Amino acid sequence: MSAALDIIQDPTLTYHQELLALARLGESTDDSLRYSDEYYKAKDSRALCDLNEGVMPYRPRYICPDYSLLFTKGCAFLELDPPQDLAEALNSLMILYHHVPSITSFPVYLGDLDALLEPFVLKEDRAYAKKLLGLFLKQIDKTLTDSFVHADIGPGASVTGELLMELTEEMQLAIPNLTLKYDPAVTPEDFALKAVNCMLKTAKPSFANHGMFVKEWGEKYAIASCYNGLMQAGGGYTLPRLRLYECSLAAKSVEDFLDRVLPYYADLQFEYMDKRVKFIVEESSFFKTNFLVTEGFVKRENFTGMFGLVGLAECCNHLLGIEDPKKGFGLNDEATALGRRIMDRLSELVEAHEAPYCESTGHRYRLHAQVGIDSDGREDAPGTRIPIGAEPAMLDQLAVNEQFHPYFPTGTGDIFKFEETWMKTPEAVLPIIKGSLARGLRYFSGYLENNDVVRVTGYLVKRSEIDKLTAGRQSLNNVTVFGKGAKDFGGALDRRVQKQDENRDH
Amino acid sequence: MKTGIINKIIAFSNVDGPGNRTAVFFQGCNLHCLFCHNPETIHRCVGCGLCVEKCPQWALKRNEAAGSRPVEAGKTAGMAGGRPDETAPVPPILWTPSLCVDCDTCIKTCPHLASPKVQYMTAEALRDKIRRTAPYINGVSFSGGECTQQRDFLMEVIPLIRELGLGVLLDSNGTYDFEQDPELLRIIDGVMLDIKAADPAFCRTLTGAGPELPFRNLDFLQRAGKLEEVRTVLFPHHPEQNEATVRAAASRLRPDVRYKLLRYRPFGVRQEGLDFLGGEITPEAEGEHLAALARSLGAENSVTV
Numbered sequence: 063m064s065a066a067l068d069i070i071q072d073p074t075l076t077y078h079q080e081l082l083a084l085a086r087l088g089e090s091t092d093d094s095l096r097y098s099d100e101y102y103k104a105k106d107s108r109a110l111c112d113l114n115e116g117v118m119p120y121r122p123r124y125i126c127p128d129y130s131l132l133f134t135k136g137c138a139f140l141e142l143d144p145p146q147d148l149a150e151a152l153n154s155l156m157i158l159y160h161h162v163p164s165i166t167s168f169p170v171y172l173g174d175l176d177a178l179l180e181p182f183v184l185k186e187d188r189a190y191a192k193k194l195l196g197l198f199l200k201q202i203d204k205t206l207t208d209s210f211v212h213a214d215i216g217p218g219a220s221v222t223g224e225l226l227m228e229l230t231e232e233m234q235l236a237i238p239n240l241t242l243k244y245d246p247a248v249t250p251e252d253f254a255l256k257a258v259n260c261m262l263k264t265a266k267p268s269f270a271n272h273g274m275f276v277k278e279w280g281e282k283y284a285i286a287s288c289y290n291g292l293m294q295a296g297g298g299y300t301l302p303r304l305r306l307y308e309c310s311l312a313a314k315s316v317e318d319f320l321d322r323v324l325p326y327y328a329d330l331q332f333e334y335m336d337k338r339v340k341f342i343v344e345e346s347s348f349f350k351t352n353f354l355v356t357e358g359f360v361k362r363e364n365f366t367g368m369f370g371l372v373g374l375a376e377c378c379n380h381l382l383g384i385e386d387p388k389k390g391f392g393l394n395d396e397a398t399a400l401g402r403r404i405m406d407r408l409s410e411l412v413e414a415h416e417a418p419y420c421e422s423t424g425h426r427y428r429l430h431a432q433v434g435i436d437s438d439g440r441e442d443a444p445g446t447r448i449p450i451g452a453e454p455a456m457l458d459q460l461a462v463n464e465q466f467h468p469y470f471p472t473g474t475g476d477i478f479k480f481e482e483t484w485m486k487t488p489e490a491v492l493p494i495i496k497g498s499l500a501r502g503l504r505y506f507s508g509y510l511e512n513n514d515v516v517r518v519t520g521y522l523v524k525r526s527e528i529d530k531l532t533a534g535r536q537s538l539n540n541v542t543v544f545g546k547g548a549k550d551f552g553g554a555l556d557r558r559v560q561k562q563d564e565n566r567d568h
Numbered sequence: 569m570k571t572g573i574i575n576k577i578i579a580f581s582n583v584d585g586p587g588n589r590t591a592v593f594f595q596g597c598n599l600h601c602l603f604c605h606n607p608e609t610i611h612r613c614v615g616c617g618l619c620v621e622k623c624p625q626w627a628l629k630r631n632e633a634a635g636s637r638p639v640e641a642g643k644t645a646g647m648a649g650g651r652p653d654e655t656a657p658v659p660p661i662l663w664t665p666s667l668c669v670d671c672d673t674c675i676k677t678c679p680h681l682a683s684p685k686v687q688y689m690t691a692e693a694l695r696d697k698i699r700r701t702a703p704y705i706n707g708v709s710f711s712g713g714e715c716t717q718q719r720d721f722l723m724e725v726i727p728l729i730r731e732l733g734l735g736v737l738l739d740s741n742g743t744y745d746f747e748q749d750p751e752l753l754r755i756i757d758g759v760m761l762d763i764k765a766a767d768p769a770f771c772r773t774l775t776g777a778g779p780e781l782p783f784r785n786l787d788f789l790q791r792a793g794k795l796e797e798v799r800t801v802l803f804p805h806h807p808e809q810n811e812a813t814v815r816a817a818a819s820r821l822r823p824d825v826r827y828k829l830l831r832y833r834p835f836g837v838r839q840e841g842l843d844f845l846g847g848e849i850t851p852e853a854e855g856e857h858l859a860a861l862a863r864s865l866g867a868e869n870s871v872t873v
């Protein structure tokens with residue numbers, strides 16, 4: 063049987079999923095983009111991972127268009143005039159979304175929907191606006207079938223934001239992912255409470271540390287895909303990962319890891335990124351001819367490369383000879399301090415490397431705590447997270463996260479699972495979010511146990527969809543298959559529940 | 569320097585006052601309510617040692633330092649004249665939290681409504697713990713047991729907590745005469761007050777004390793602007809008593825004071841209590857009905873949970 067036939071005969075893939083798999087297969091037939099032998103060796107040892115980005119990049123990994131252009135100038139390529147009312151605005155957006163590529167071929171950033179739509183929403187009767195927005199969300203859920211599709215709201219309050227949250231609650235849709243850009247100085251308390259309420263019921267929105275992102279990126283930043291910080295009118299070229307646990311296997315000691323092993327693998331990852339970025343910019347047609355570029359929806363100089371990593375916890379535990387994760391990184395000051403040393407070292411390395419075509423980020427790549435994929439199993443926890451099952455009580459989990467989130471301008475986050483009684487007290491959840499953001503947390507996601515929509519590691523899936531897939535049926539959401547892997551191999555759904563007694567402090 | 573005897577600290581609690589609060593539960597109570605959900609907080613450990621042998625984790629051992637202080641059976645260690653001796657209490661049993669797996673065998677074993685899993689802390693040590701939770705909370709609540717039993721410790725620790733910029737609420741069974749203690753009143757934001765029953769005989773059977781002082785406290789604290797909330801537990805087989813209590817409390821309450829009607833749940837209740845009150849949950853309809861009654865009597869901020 064051929065690989066193509068395997069895809070074509072797979073009963074769990076939808077037509078569109080088959081098409082993507084076949085495209086990937088086609089892409090893999092060319093090998094003109096070559097790397098050093100050391101790179102391939104490191105990849106085979108699983109110390110490096112390219113996240114299956116494909117060997118011949120024909121578009122940047124993440125694209126975050128400046129959608130406001132669509133509303134001021136329209137789009138010549140798509141023959142769209144600036145919209146005059148809400149129906150036209152939503153229609154134009156849906157059309158443009160269809161033409162925004164990404165690694166998954168679905169748009170990973172839908173725009174700051176409240177800022178874009180508020181003027182149109184205010185002109186309509188509230189019920190009618192809600193009806194249109196509901197249809198819009200439904201169409202997104204059923205056509206942009208991938209949970210890495212992400213919309214942003216905030217930091218200010220808006221009717222649009224309110225309606226989107228109401229609809230998210232009523233419709234219980236997994237797509238799109240939603241972030242509230244949160245700044246306690248700007249976001250009114252009652253709007254933030256509505257967002258908490260919605261988060262407890264639907265696992266979204268997540269809360270992004272607006273002040274922190276603005277300092278790093280300026281006002282025009284996007285939260286895209288899982289929780290990725292990028293420039294609007296820009297994006298991310300590529301996102302490979304160091305699998306730090308596997309990297310640590312090559313080290314003889316902590317010092318050896320910091321002095322020799324880490325720089326060695328970082329250099330190989332730089333090699334991959336440099337070549338790939340140059341290829342995307344110089345060889346593929348995207349930055350030369352795609353209308354998003356030629357009409358200014360994105361600008362090449364606003365793209366950057368994302369230097370990803372997973373498995374910091376397991377790396378530290380291995381280097382210190384700690385076998386039980388419950389006594390390791392995040393729960394043991396020595397292991398956590400080593401984590402900081404490793405991150406300091408890695409930041410230095412990234413800071414010292416001159417990155418091609420990354421003007422907006424000072425010709426440097428930016429660190430990303432990657433959220434994990436199913437094949438990571440239990441060896442590498444997402445980014446710098448404490449491994450599932452070993453998470454301490456929320457207070458300590460927050461304290462650890464606050465130390466590591468500042469390292470990752472292109473994104474990191476953690477998930478806090480609340481026990482049911484918290485649903486009735488959003489006013490008790492908000493101070494936790496506020497306090498942690500003020501202390502350096504970048505991105506807070508929370509959800510309540512026993513929901514159908516479940517946040518697996520950074521993306522959302524429906525529990526019932528996972529069960530369907532287990533039963534061998536198709537699931538419309540491309541991500542469900544990852545969710546299933548993470549559930550089966552990583553125990554992601556066994557995440558610790560934030561119960562009262564777990565905060566108990568002996 | 570005083571020492572507080574603490575059963576547990578919940579870093580983030582959403583059910584001990586408004587918002588997110590750190591809740592500190594003191595060990596020891598002067599009542600012995602039949603419906604108590606944490607009966608192991610009622611008395612101090614007498615050092616009988618029964619639990620020590622039962623612990624599967626060897627997390628407990630006798631404290632030799634305490635052995636030299638004889639404790640009469642039935643009396644609580646470190647107690648003098650009903651009030652704890654807060655100056656130099658010594659734990660009769662030493663508990664090692666890192667070995668403990670929270671199986672609660674010790675608590676089930678203890679015949680004295682006590683727990684060996686308590687912490688003896690100075691005010692500074694407690695303040696330092698709360699310093700860590702301070703960024704995430706709206707305030708601190710002292711509960712129990714009965715926190716006013718350790719009044720002198722409160723007087724030491726509350727000013728330290730206020731220095732962290734946090735307000736403090738007390739959760740009280742209503743048997744402490746707040747009117748006689750303006751100093752304590754001045755440093756707290758308010759009291760969450762239990763009104764357990766209005767009928768004197770029923771109240772005595774239920775709690776071991778009469779209803780007079782709790783009601784006097786209700787009136788006084790309300791006048792003084794220190795009544796944060798009133799709570800009444802509704803029992804499954806005593807609708808007339810429930811109604812009498814709710815009527816008596818609600819007719820005195822100002823519209824803005826939160827009045828919580830808590831439906832009795834049998835979880836954690838000891839056998840003696842189950843025998844008297846039953847193993848059922850008070851019907852939701854009765855809770856709703858009484859909350860509506862309370863609102864109609866002027867306690868507009870009444871809810872049932």
Ligand code: SF4
Pocket residue numbers: 622623624625626627628663667668669670671672673674675685
């Ligand atoms: S709860 Fe802890 S101290 Fe008590 S018996 Fe179990 S292990 Fe021992």
Ligand code: SF4
Pocket residue numbers: 612613614615616617618619620661674677678679680682683684
């Ligand atoms: S906790 Fe109870 S059983 Fe254990 S020593 Fe103290 S009084 Fe005895």
